[in-house]
Amino acid sequence: MLWLLVVYVGSLVLLVVSAFFGRDEFTGKATTELTLGNLDEVITENAYQMLVLRSVGVASAVTLICFALSLPVGFYISKLAKSWTKRGLVVAILLPLWAGYLVKAFALRAIFEPGSEFGTGGFLKNTIGWSPGFGYLSVIVTLAYLWFPYMFLPIYAGFERLPESLLDASSDLGAGSIRTFFSVMMPMLVPSIAAGSIFTFSLSLGDYITVKIVGGKSQMIGNIIERTLLAPNQPLAAAFTLWPISIMVVYLIVMARLGAFKNL
């Protein structure tokens, strides 16, 4: 308990504070002289604004894809699949979670590989003749691939909690399946969706390794944090982390309002 409080929260506070520190030109370490320069650079520089917007865009796209897939799959497994296939299907979806982040990102690289002097291209290129290559599209698909189970699990659990009788009652009262879906199921699923989206959004927002593996020249906010930190310009890197921190704080507050924490 003390550990979390002191080491983790202490570090976070220190990180935020150090964003206001100046930088020793010689060592690249933070000095104790206070400045708003880092913050100013990070907030007003046009290139950085675009970078943040792009990262938020990628994270939102990933979240939407995971959501759009989890909804039909969760519904099918929870309400339509026969009981003996049901458990098998859930396990089958959760199993890849254990295969390792890099293993999976790397496997997707084998899918997207557009071909180079070392080879004639990966799976997509040589089966359907087209590959998106390494870029934002590959990054989005890979991240959605990686984080899909995190969205699926709460949505599936949400469907499981939804009593069948409620759906029957809705159709008895004359609602078609589309009406039942939007007026009965969706409102009850909102907390589950919110909980799942925290993971897909946060994990995608801060990612920089998938970007390195399948992103080619793409850049996200994580890449710039890593680069400035190793430059080394610790205070500027700290200032950059204020972006994901503040975006996530806002996001968490909104999701908490939607009841996400009852489902974590």
Added chain:
Amino acid sequence: MQISMRSRFALRVTTYGVLIFLYLPLFLIFVLSFNTANSLTWPPRGFSTRWWSTFLDVESAREALISSTRLALIAMVVSVVLGSMLSFALQRFEFFGKNSLSFLAVLPIALPGIVTGVALRNTFVRFGLDLGFISVIAGHTTFCIVVVYNNVVARLRRISPNLREASADLGANSLQTFRLITWPLVRSSVFAGAILAFALSFDEVVVTTFTAGAGFQTLPQWILNNFSRPNVLPYVTVVATIVMIVSLPIAWLAQRLSDPPNDKLV
């Protein structure tokens, strides 16, 4: 609810489509580890077990495997002890600020890993702690504690307080109640948390990158450093396949130990 045959069919196709999407890349890596060529080219040029038989000769991979295992074991033990103590304490006692503390407990998994990594690195450097094995353990423990905590606390919430009270009424002191009532009920969730902590630590890249100094390399870092080197790349597919195969029984065990979704404990 009435669902037409057509939408039923569409839903089934989507589900199995997603499953294929999830497994196809993993299957590819497995096949490519037996490739003769040293690239990710599809289809494989020919069959060879060369990379598998010479994998153990790659010293950097062997060392990385050993450090990863050691690291994950230590992080697991520390976080299981601290994480379960934390959950017992938070569940048992009411105190001021308890709610904010449980909110705090999800922060390390709700904030992107890079924030945690940079924050910890910053702190370690500032307080003069050398970046190396110890700092990586500290970094991993931070998020592993949270995982163990969440697992155990979920189980504790489902145990009725009546059981503890009954035990006390029958004359057991709190230590006996813990040993005879609470512990047998939470035991499997502690084990599941331990497995999860091990798996997370073994798999972690971001926090490791920022808290490790030069000269210390885990298996994921080895993969990351070598995936673009043509002469090492085939070994990366071998390592990836090994990780997948080893994680299967572990995942199965964790699945058995964790709670079935709609099951009531006493």
